[in-house]
Amino acid sequence: MGRPRHWVRVAVALCALPVVLLGCQKDEVARVNGVVVKRAELMTELEKRWGGPMLQGMINQMIIRQAFDRSGLQFPQDKLEKVIQEEREMAGSEEAFQMRLAYAGQDEELHRTQLELDMKLTMLAQKDVVVTEEALREYYKENEPRYREPERVSFSEIVLPTKQQAEDVRKLAAKPNASFADLAKQYSIASSQQMGGRRATMAVEDIVPAEIRDPLLKLKPNAVSEPIQAGGAWAILQLHERLPAKQLTFEEAREQVEAGYKAEKQPVPTNELAQQLLNQASVQVVDPKYAELQRQYMSADLLRAAPGGEGAVAPKGPPGAETPKTGAPAGAAPTEAPPATPKGETK
Structure with a gap:
């Protein structure tokens, strides 16, 4: 079961905006033809446009944290660190990891x-x-195919608009002590350019565009390909590592097995639980500017008092917002944040 990140992601991002801005001490934020834009003006405009969603996101975050604190559960900080470390390794380098976060509008x-x-x-x-x-x-025996890792590769690319440019850059890459990553940053037109051309480690079957798959698999580690025509452009590839397919043992896959088992057996979908927590919370929005937001939370209060029980209907979203995805609490973002994997890679 996927994590309910679509509303948590944007709620956290919005809540971070005033912290970032307040962390800057200068009163002036810009000058336009000599006219000063003051920080107070920016904060006023920010609250006018995003105050409601930001407040709603802060409330929703607080509801989750309070529910967790009441549960008596202990948060596994080491597991969080492990997840982040795995993401770093998947990105291929610290620089690539930070660039992926930046692309998604995060730090x-x-x-x-x-x-x-x-x-x-x-x-x-x-x-x-x-x-x-x-x-x-x-559960492992019943789902053994899930725990088979396919053959995977890690590689970098330099994508150029013409064959001549690709041939010229290929000559530069062939020089002693040439840095493929530096050449990618300087010449590549793919979004992976920002990460020195580095692509995430992926299954062989997932390599796109298909035209680069066979030439890539013929390379030896650290070798650089000749220019390859693919997707209306020309690509130069460097193979870093080729990882063979592998069937994970129960012991190797235990953490994944337990996560899958729990997700399958949990009594309530995670997003549905988030909605229930929202409907059960008692929230008072005291600033009259956010009266509409108060009415949404009052609707949740009325649901608890009404015959038929808690959480029968979800509070409506803010005026003009799209309806959140099924199970998402009020205050969910109307749209997804950008994916962590940069678009514009070779297709």
Whole structure:
């Protein structure tokens, strides 16, 4: 079951905006033809446009944190650090990891906060699931194909608009002590250019465009390909590593097995739990500027008092917003944030 990141992500991002701005001490933020734009003016405009969603996001975050604190569960900080480290390794380098965060409009602190909220909500949804060794081993046997890692590769690319340019850059890459990453940053037109051409480690079957797959697999580690025509452009590839397919043992896959088992056995979907927590919360929005937001939370209060029980209907979103995805609490972002994988890679 996927993590309910679509509303948590944007709520955290919006809540970070005033912190970033207030962290800058200068009263002036810009000059336009000599006319000063003051920080107070920016903050006023920011609150006017985003005050409601930001406040709603802060409330929703607080509801999750309070519910987790009441549960008596202990947050596994080491597991959070492990997830972040795995993301670093998947990116291929620290620079690539930071660039992916930046592309998604994040920094590491913001990303860490999002992951923490995701994990806490998931732990709440799964806190009553009973896990035994026997049940996990049986689940592994029933789902053994899930725990087979396909053949994977890690590589970098330099994408250029013409064959002549690709041939010229290929000659530069062939020189002693040439840096493929530096050449990618200087010449590539793909979004991976910002990461020195580095692509995330991926399954062979997922390599796109298909035209680069066979030439890439013929390379030896650290070798550089000749120019390859693909997707209306020309690509030069450097193979870093080729990882063979592997069937994970139960012990190797235990963490994945337990996560899958809990997700399958949890009594309530995670997003549905988030909605229930929202509907059960008592919220008072005291600033009259956000009266509409108060009415939404008052609707949740009325639901609790009405016959038929809690959470029968979700509070409506802010005026003009799209309806959040099924199960997302009020205050969910109307749209997804950009994916972590940069668009514009070779297709």
